[in-house]
Amino acid sequence: MKKCVVLSGAGISADSGLKTFRDAGGLWEGYKVTDVCTPEAFARNPDLVLDFYNMRRQQANQAMPNAAHEALVRLESYYHVQIITQNVDDLHERAGSSHVLHLHGELNKVRSCVDENEILVWTGDLKRSDTDGKGHPLRPHIVWFGEEVPAFPHAVEQVRDADVVMVVGTSLQVYPAASLLEFAPPQAECYLVDPNPRQAGRMVEVVPKKAKDGVPTLVEELIRRA
């Protein structure tokens, strides 16, 4: 079976009603990154940070997967599909994707502020008074700006032997995630699905459509050629 690696960003969830970050009206228009998405912000004003992620967790858990997520599940019958997502929602998993790697963490998980390997599933609001089993404070299991991206080396290994790479709904502005495409083999077929496509770091075939329209059509084409 050929291998298709999908690098998804906020744009694939936009068709499920979730805001992107950098589009007009996006999350970073309403909040300053340095107020809600850095370790320093959490130390300075934990309630503001927790409120931000509680709001996003509630919105994400009320959203439903869209035709793009569902098409990527269908593709699994014809390709080995590895999703590598910058998104922290679980829409890929809820659609039924089997292999999902989150580069920037997950909204429905929290972790101990003392032991980063102690990760708990958490689908409700997180309050400052909440603690782990040892009484230690908890934080969102999200990679904040300035923090390491532990899953990146594994993501690079996944891209290195891809036959097809599909980039969906990302502005490719945040590193190291944006550099992943460069690790794809020279002979890999690369596609970029985005209504406002940015310059990718290598030759890609651009599908200038929304994910819910462009991904199902591209998947059918890939299935025809599987």
Ligand code: APR
């Ligand atoms: N379908 C497909 N793509 C879309 C759609 C849609 N319906 N709507 C918008 N887009 C595209 C935009 O054109 C843009 O290229 O999705 C991309 C969204 O870009 P960003 O808002 O920058 O989101 P993303 O690339 O995922 O951000 C990366 O930045 O703030 C951090 O950690 C955060 O994971 C996030 C990272």
